[in-house]
Amino acid sequence: MFGQEERFVGKGVSYCADCDAWFYRGKKVLVIGDGSAAIHGAKILKKFADKVYFYGLKPIPEEFLSELTAVSIEILSKKPVEIMGDNEVKGVVFDDGTQLELDGIFIEIGAKGPIELLAPIGIELDPETFSYVKVDRKMQTNVQGVFACGDLTGPPLQLAKAVGEGCVAGLSASDYVKQVLKNLKEV
Numbered sequence: 001m002f003g004q005e006e007r008f009v010g011k012g013v014s015y016c017a018d019c020d021a022w023f024y025r026g027k028k029v030l031v032i033g034d035g036s037a038a039i040h041g042a043k044i045l046k047k048f049a050d051k052v053y054f055y056g057l058k059p060i061p062e063e064f065l066s067e068l069t070a071v072s073i074e075i076l077s078k079k080p081v082e083i084m085g086d087n088e089v090k091g092v093v094f095d096d097g098t099q100l101e102l103d104g105i106f107i108e109i110g111a112k113g114p115i116e117l118l119a120p121i122g123i124e125l126d127p128e129t130f131s132y133v134k135v136d137r138k139m140q141t142n143v144q145g146v147f148a149c150g151d152l153t154g155p156p157l158q159l160a161k162a163v164g165e166g167c168v169a170g171l172s173a174s175d176y177v178k179q180v181l182k183n184l185k186e187v
């Protein structure tokens with residue numbers, strides 16, 4: 001998205017303030033993004049970083065902006081266009097050619113969850129919260145040949161559960177493909 005972004009992933013460019021804010025204790029960071037993800041990210045970072053700058057990719061409602069300024073997050077109006085640095089992020093260049101020294105850049109544009117991605121293709125979600133994909137013990141969804149596992153199928157959101165379910169889903173998918181091939185040979 002920004003000049004040199006790909007080169008600096010994991011070297012000062014992060015996409016998860018919840019995961020990486022801790023590494024920027026006492027440092028200077030810029031949050032680039034939009035919507036609640038960017039606002040949440042900036043507020044989390046302010047708990048750790050010494051200085052947090054914010055650049056909104058889309059206009060942000062005044063009440064949200066005042067939430068940021070209330071905790072001394074500095075809103076930038078100049079557009080960052082290029083990341084500076086050799087082996088790690090050292091700052092950004094703006095569209096007017098000026099520069100800002102930084103230790104980290106957080107790109108927070110949010111993520112689509114199961115509702116947005118899966119409901120439109122007919123995959124059934126759990127009827128209580130509509131937050132997770134409904135599966136049977138073989139990790140089969142209501143759509144034949146589509147299997148789900150891990151966090152997507154609901155709590156507990158733990159690695160051990162994700163790995164176990166992944167194993168079952170993989171074996172079930174393999175059985176499904178074998179059955180489809182067998183049926184094709186019989187036709």
Ligand SMILES: Cc1cc2nc3c(=O)[nH]c(=O)nc-3n(C[C@H](O)[C@H](O)[C@H](O)COP(=O)(O)OP(=O)(O)OC[C@H]3O[C@@H](n4cnc5c(N)ncnc54)[C@H](O)[C@@H]3O)c2cc1C
Pocket residue numbers: 018019149150151152156157158159160162
């Ligand atoms: C900060 C943090 C700490 C944690 N600590 C622990 C812990 O100590 N112990 C523990 O057991 N669990 C812990 N967890 C939970 C654990 O990480 C998850 O339960 C586990 O990773 C779930 O695995 P998963 O494969 O279901 O999902 P994920 O690991 O989230 O994998 C999903 C993958 O899908 C990719 N993806 C998403 N959307 C798309 C798309 N549209 N197209 C293509 N790819 C896509 C993602 O990039 C990702 O690689 C922690 C989680 C976090 C965030």
